[in-house]
Structure formats: C-alpha cells, structure tokens
Amino acid sequence: MDWNGILQGFAVALDPANLGWVLLGVVIGTVIGVLPGLGPTATIALLLPITYGLDPASAIILLAGIYYGSMYGGTITAVLLRVPGEAASVVTAIDGHQMARRGRAGPALGIAAVGSFIGGSVATIALFFLAPTFAALALRFGPPEYAILASVGIFLACFLGTGSGIRSLVSACLGLLLATVGRDPITGDSRYTFGDVNLSGGLDLVAVAMGLFGLGELIFHVTQTRSAQAVTTRIKRIMPARDDFRRARGPIARGSILGFVIGVLPGGGGVVSSMASYATEKRINRRNQAEFGKGAVEGVAGPETANNASSTSAFVPLLTLGIPPNVVLAVIYGALLLQGITPGPNLVTEHPEVFWGVIASMLLGNLILLALNLPLVGIFIQILRVRAGMLASFAVVITAIGAYSVSNSIFDMYVLLAFGILGYIMRLIGLDPAPLVLAFVLSPLLEQAVRQSMLISGGDPTIFVTRPIALTMIAAMVLIALATTCTRRYNRRQSRTEPARSQPPGGER
Amino acid sequence: MTERDATLRAPARRDRRAHIARALSLTTLIVVAVAGGWEGWRLGVWSTGRPGPGLWPVVVSAALLIAVLEAFRKEHDHQAEPLPHTSWRRELFAFSSLAAYIVAFAYLGAIVPTAIFLLLWLRFLAREPWTLSIVLALAGTAGVYFMFSVLLGIPFPSGPLT
Numbered sequence: 001m002d003w004n005g006i007l008q009g010f011a012v013a014l015d016p017a018n019l020g021w022v023l024l025g026v027v028i029g030t031v032i033g034v035l036p037g038l039g040p041t042a043t044i045a046l047l048l049p050i051t052y053g054l055d056p057a058s059a060i061i062l063l064a065g066i067y068y069g070s071m072y073g074g075t076i077t078a079v080l081l082r083v084p085g086e087a088a089s090v091v092t093a094i095d096g097h098q099m100a101r102r103g104r105a106g107p108a109l110g111i112a113a114v115g116s117f118i119g120g121s122v123a124t125i126a127l128f129f130l131a132p133t134f135a136a137l138a139l140r141f142g143p144p145e146y147a148i149l150a151s152v153g154i155f156l157a158c159f160l161g162t163g164s165g166i167r168s169l170v171s172a173c174l175g176l177l178l179a180t181v182g183r184d185p186i187t188g189d190s191r192y193t194f195g196d197v198n199l200s201g202g203l204d205l206v207a208v209a210m211g212l213f214g215l216g217e218l219i220f221h222v223t224q225t226r227s228a229q230a231v232t233t234r235i236k237r238i239m240p241a242r243d244d245f246r247r248a249r250g251p252i253a254r255g256s257i258l259g260f261v262i263g264v265l266p267g268g269g270g271v272v273s274s275m276a277s278y279a280t281e282k283r284i285n286r287r288n289q290a291e292f293g294k295g296a297v298e299g300v301a302g303p304e305t306a307n308n309a310s311s312t313s314a315f316v317p318l319l320t321l322g323i324p325p326n327v328v329l330a331v332i333y334g335a336l337l338l339q340g341i342t343p344g345p346n347l348v349t350e351h352p353e354v355f356w357g358v359i360a361s362m363l364l365g366n367l368i369l370l371a372l373n374l375p376l377v378g379i380f381i382q383i384l385r386v387r388a389g390m391l392a393s394f395a396v397v398i399t400a401i402g403a404y405s406v407s408n409s410i411f412d413m414y415v416l417l418a419f420g421i422l423g424y425i426m427r428l429i430g431l432d433p434a435p436l437v438l439a440f441v442l443s444p445l446l447e448q449a450v451r452q453s454m455l456i457s458g459g460d461p462t463i464f465v466t467r468p469i470a471l472t473m474i475a476a477m478v479l480i481a482l483a484t485t486c487t488r489r490y491n492r493r494q495s496r497t498e499p500a501r502s503q504p505p506g507g508e509r
Numbered sequence: 510m511t512e513r514d515a516t517l518r519a520p521a522r523r524d525r526r527a528h529i530a531r532a533l534s535l536t537t538l539i540v541v542a543v544a545g546g547w548e549g550w551r552l553g554v555w556s557t558g559r560p561g562p563g564l565w566p567v568v569v570s571a572a573l574l575i576a577v578l579e580a581f582r583k584e585h586d587h588q589a590e591p592l593p594h595t596s597w598r599r600e601l602f603a604f605s606s607l608a609a610y611i612v613a614f615a616y617l618g619a620i621v622p623t624a625i626f627l628l629l630w631l632r633f634l635a636r637e638p639w640t641l642s643i644v645l646a647l648a649g650t651a652g653v654y655f656m657f658s659v660l661l662g663i664p665f666p667s668g669p670l671t
Binding site: 053164169176180186189392404410431450454 | 627
C-alpha cells in the first residue's frame with residue numbers, strides 16, 4: 001500500500017481549486033442526472049473542450065465528479081417521477097417511486113444518498129488498496145493480452161448491457177471501423193480519407209461523442225413533443241427512520257461489494273450493477289419479498305449503493321490498464337488523451353498526481369454529495385421546471401462551438417453535425433450509440449496490439465490463444481458469457497412460470 | 510404504453526415505415542462493411558513480412574458484416590419494432606438550421622449567427638414567446654462569447670458580422 005501516493009492524492013484533492021472543481025463536478029452531475037435526456041456521457045463530451053485548459057488532475061476530478069454526481073441526480077427523478085434521470089436508476093424507480101407514493105419520498109431519497117455515499121466510499125478505499133496491484137499486474141501484459149482484454153471489454157459491454165447484444169455489436173464494429181479513418185499511425189498510408197486533408201488526422205473523439213450523444217440526443221428530445229412532468233410530491237422529512245436503516249444495512253453492505261466487483265469488470269458500470277443488486281436483494285430478503293415492487297427500502301438501498309460503488313471502481317481498468325470499461329469512461333479516457341496523458345499501467349508512476357488525486361477526490365466528492373443531497377433535494381427538483389426546448393437550444397450552441405474550440409476547426413463542426421444525424425438515426429432504428437463510442441476509443445489501441453502481436457508471431461493468429469494470461473482471459477470471458485446466458489434463460493423461465501401474484505414463489509431457490 | 514397504442518391504431522402505416530427504415534439501414538451497413546473491407550484489402554493486409562495498413566480495417570469490416578447479418582437473421586422473424594413518434598418537419602428544421610449556422614459561423618463570424626440561431630431555436634423549436642426568445646438569445650450569445658472567447662481564449666473566425 002502506497003501511503004505516500006495516498007497522501008499526495010489528498011494534497012491534490014484538498015487543493016482549494018480542486019475542491020472547487022469537485023464541487024462543481026458533482027453539482028453539474030446531479031443537475032444533469034435530474035434532467036432526463038441529458039446523461040453523463042453527453043455532458044462530459046460537452047465539457048471536454050472546456051477541460052482542455054485545465055491541468056490534467058483538475059480536469060479528471062471535474063469529469064469524474066459529473067459521472068458519480070449524475071448517479072445521485074438520476075435517483076431523484078426516479079423516486080419522485082418514476083423517470084430514471086439516467087440508466088442506472090431504472091430499478092430504483094420501481095420501489096423508490098412506490099415509497100414516494102406512500103408519502104415516504106424523503107426516506108427513499110435519504111437512504112439512497114446514504115447508500116450511495118457508503119458504496120462510493122467503500123469502492124474508493126478499495127481502489128486505494130487494489131489499484132497499484134492491478135497496475136503492477138498489467139505491466140506483465142504483452143500486445144496479445146491487451147488485444148484480448150480490449151476485445152473482451154467491447155464484447156462484454158455489448159452483451160452485458162440492457163439492449164440487444166447483437167445490435168450493440170453492430171454498433172461497436174461500426175465504431176471500430178470509423179476509428180480507422182485517417183493516416184495509418186505506423187505506415188502513414190491514408191485510409192478512407194477520400195483525398196481530404198481534413199480527414200487525414202482522423203475523426204475527432206470530441207466531435208464524434210458530442211455528435212452521437214450530445215446533438216443526437218438533444219435533437220431527439222426537442223423534436224419529440226412531450227409535455228413536462230410536474231413534481232407534486234412534498235418532501236417532509238428526508239432522514240430515514242431507524243427501522244429503514246436496520247433493513248438497509250444488509251443491502252448496502254452487499255451492494256458495495258457487488259458494485260465494486262461489477263464496476264471493475266469490462267463492460268460493467270452503473271446499469272449492470274444496480275440490476276444485479278436488485279435481483280440479489282429480492283432473492284435474499286425472503287421475509288419481505290412480497291414487499292418488493294411495492295416500496296421495499298431494500299430495493300432502493302441496494303441498487304443505489306451498487307451503482308455508485310461501480311461507477312467509482314470503473315476507474316480501476318481505466319487508470320491501471322488504460323482500458324475504459326464503459327462509454328462514460330471512454331469519454332474521460334478521451335479527456336486524458338487530450339491532455340497528453342495515456343492512461344495505463346505507467347500512469348501511477350508517471351502522473352501520480354492524476355492517479356491518486358482523482359481517487360482521493362472521489363472520497364471528498366461523495367462526502368460533498370451526501371452533504372448537498374440531504375438538505376438540497378428540494379432545490380434540485382426545481383431544475384425540472386426548466387423547459388427542455390430552452391435547455392436544448394443553449395446546449396446545441398455550446399456543443400457546436402465546443403466542437404470548434406478543440407482545435408479551432410470548422411471541419412470538426414461538420415463532423416459533429418454528421419455524427420449528430422447518425423446518432424439521431426441510430427436512436428430511431430434502435431441502435432445504441434454507446435458501444436460505438438466505446439469501440440471508437442478502443443480501436444487504435446486494439447489495432448496496435450493486434451498488429452504487434454501478428455508481428456511477434458510472424459502472422460500466426462494462434463498467438464492469441466496460446467499464451468497463458470491471454471488464454472485465462474478468454475476462458476473467463478466464455479464463463480461470464482455462459483453464466484449470463486444461463487441466468488437470463490433461467491430468469492425468463494422463472495418469470496414465465498411464475499404467475500403475476502403477489503405471493504412469494506415458494507419453489508425459488 | 511403509448512407507443513403500443515399508436516401501433517394498434519395505425520398498424521399498416523407504421524409497419525411500413527419501420528420496414529423501410531430497417532431495409533435501408535441494413536443495406537447501408539452491408540455496403541459500408543463490404544466497401545470498407547474492399548478498401549482495406551486494397552491497402553494491403555500483409556506486406557514485406559509485417560502487417561499492412563489494411564489488416565485491421567479488413568478484420569473490422571468482416572466483423573461488422575458478420576454482426577449485421579447475424580442481427581438480421583436473429584430478428585428476421587420478429588416483427589419490426591415501430592419507430593418512435595417524430596415530426597420530420599422539426600427534425601429537418603433542427604438539422605438544417607444547424608448546418609446553416611455552421612456555414613454562417615465560418616464565413617460571417619460567430620456572434621450574429623449565434624444570436625440568430627438561438628432565436629430561431631427558442632422561438633420555433635422550444636416555442637417560447639417572442640420577447641423571452643429575444644432576451645434569451647441575446648443573453649445566451651453574450652454568455653457563450655464570454656465563456657469561449659474571454660475565459661477560454663478561443664479565436665473565433667472573423668467575418669463581416671464579426
């Protein structure tokens with residue numbers, strides 16, 4: 001355990017300027033978490049050009065704050081309106097909203113905030129201990145291992161997600177292909193540039209991500225005429241009762257561990273972990289099983305804890321392997337690249353201030369969120385009064401000028417527009433743009449690893465399956481894939497045989 | 510489930526739209542994969558004892574093709590999902606005004622086009638009243654100028670409308 005590093009991290013995180021950035025980050029995160037339609041990916045992409053001028057540690061501290069702050073914000077609308085502000089709070093909406101309907105909105109939000117704080121903190125502390133070990137392990141990886149790891153990451157991100165796996169894979173392959181536009185980094189040949197000079201530098205990640213998530217999403221929302229929802233719930237007391245705490249103890253403890261583990265896995269992150277936690281709690285709490293779906297406090301505490309723990313531990317693969325496990329971290333990876341920092345096993349030795357500073361700031365950020373959320377929930381709800389169209393108008397202008405500002409290039413604005421249209425179409429036909437962006441970010445790394453591996457083996461593709469570490473990774477992936485398929489099939493059969501009765505199923509194991 | 514109700518009301522028309530969208534996207538993706546693979550092959554998969562610039566594009570294009578065909582095969586017997594409700598006029602307005610804004614931004618300068626774009630969006634897409642739209646458009650332009658030009662020091666392209 002590296003005490004020096006941890007101390008340095010706190011020195012960075014407690015720097016007044018960085019305290020300001022983490023505060024700003026978590027507030028922005030909470031706000032956009034509350035606003036449906038503008039998720040953390042779009043916001044982080046939107047702010048990338050602005051973070052360019054900051055020093056690397058501050059930039060990532062800000063962006064990380066937005067990420068886990070949005071997890072808190074998403075909870076608020078999930079509980080009050082049954083509208084998950086971002087994907088990870090989908091399951092919270094089930095029991096959280098039921099609690100709200102019974103006049104227990106306050107305790108639901110309170111227990112979610114406490115759980116999130118504990119989950120985030122446990123995961124941060126675990127990060128302190130485990131991240132250096134991961135980095136040391138990663139140093140032993142060669143190109144074939146990296147190639148496998150990155151492919152596994154993309155594959156799992158596609159199949160563990162909520163949408164259709166095969167469709168996500170189509171989206172991911174498109175991302176891999178789009179990333180090859182430009183000059184080949186090794187031979188210098190132009191690929192898919194159509195003779196255009198602007199394209200020879202490749203497509204800019206900021207423009208691509210802002211187009212797909214920012215623009216595509218904003219226009220999708222502004223063109224769909226939906227009426228705004230008003231919050232009618234009054235929040236009386238936010239502090240959960242002693243009985244709530246007693247019941248939430250187990251779910252919070254399990255959610256912390258579950259969330260941490262899932263966050264570290266490639267493809268893991270908020271959504272998967274909150275769903276896994278909900279399923280676990282429902283299975284474990286036999287006595288209250290009938291209450292699930294009707295306002296069980298366990299169904300709020302567990303998933304909320306897990307999604308915050310996982311959004312923290314998702315930084316492990318990013319900071320130690322240089323492989324972002326999900327799309328939000330892929331954009332943060334882009335931010336690091338913009339700063340001239342390549343995340344990977346050497347980050348901890350080359351840029352300890354970034355590595356430890358970011359981790360330490362997450363502990364402070366969670367504390368700030370707890371302090372902010374309990375008393376200020378009422379104010380955050382008021383944000384919902386801002387009309388969507390108004391917000392979108394400003395956001396589109398900022399997106400367009402933001403794309404320009406990265407390298408003062410009008411061409412990037414056209415790229416933004418093109419990807420905005422693509423993102424819009426993808427949303428219409430039901431293709432998730434998230435795997436595209438993740439794969440787009442990972443493609444250069446993957447290509448380099450594949451080419452180096454082929455060079456080592458002299459063109460023999462068996463190199464990917466004959467090295468022990470690589471083989472272990474493949475075996476692990478097959479196991480995970482089998483396990484998820486079996487669980488899904490099992491769950492489907494369960495839900496088919498189990499009639500819609502309130503009575504708890506007795507035969508369930 | 511409002512979407513479902515809508516499908517029940519006008520099944521034939523919605524189905525046709527969804528089918529056309531699906532066929533179009535499928536064809537486009539296949540064309541992209543084949544053309545991508547072809548160009549990759551032309552660039553050279555393997556040259557002088559080392560992987561060429563086309564190796565990765567060929568691998569990726571092949572993967573894309575397989576994924577697209579598999580997705581098609583898997584979902585073939587399912588009914589095409591209905592497309593979400595959208596109004597093509599608003600979409601067209603949103604995208605074409607943005608395209609015009611970018612052109613104006615490049616040739617006429619940043620400030621006036623930004624104000625006009627904001628006004629158009631606020632008035633016609635967000636449907637805010639005129640006065641509010643004008644006030645917000647002016648305030649928004651000032652805010653954007655302050656943030657990018659003053660705080661971040663981004664040199665905006667200059668033109669007749671600055």
